[in-house]
Amino acid sequence: MEPDEERRGGVSALSLPGRITVAVAMAVVAVALAVHGAMVFLHVAPSNTLSKEHESVIDDYIYPEFEQNWKLFAPNPLQQNISVHARAMVTKDDGSSAKTGWVDLTAMDTENIRGNPFPSHVAQNELRRAWSFYNDYHDDEGKPSGYRGELSEKYVKRIVMRRFGPELNGGTVDRIQLRSAVTRVAAPKWSEERIDTKTEYWVLPWWAITKTDLQGEQ
Secondary structure: HHHHHOOOHHHHHOHHHHHHHHHHHHHHHHHHHHHHHHHHHHHHHHHHHHHHHHHHHHHHHHHHOOOOOOOOOOOOOOOEEEEEEEEEEOOOOOOOOEOOOOEHHHHHHEEEEEEEEEEEEHHHHHHHHHHHHHHHHEOOOOOOOOHHHHHHHHHHHHHHHHHHOEOOOOEEEEEEEEEEEEOOOOOOOOOOOOOOOOOEEEEEOOOOOHHHHOOOOO
């Protein structure tokens, strides 16, 4: 064996089919990164002809996982604790209906985060961002505002049904209802500011569950 062949390693040491496979994989990754970068750029850039023409395509890709949000920073950081609760109306085998109690979905996420040095992105952000997305595109009566409003409603329903499952408390889930529990953060002890920390609830109408809302259930 020649000395140069002994020193050869990495991709160059692979067979021809192996090198082709690596090249194709790298090309796919490069294209995916380019598409992602273009979508995010068009989303955050000022409105233009291209972004207007392909608005629905961009929104489908961006929302809700890649939406940009700056509420953590000044001048208007969030000053509320917001919890999302859900309950279900189920139909039993004998045909009777029963209503479950409220389940604190946010508390479930908090429990998965607390004490975990590497909490998942889902536990930290999925429900929180989905609820923020819903609020941004619905009025006080829960009516959706355009396409994004309808998309956010479908997304929230899917999240709840992944947690509840199609069967709950011995019955089939037919409808679900959500509410938010909003509590303002109390002022620090050294402050003279007086803040009402009473929890306020915003209750949404009941939503019927369809097969589409159960997609992804195992």
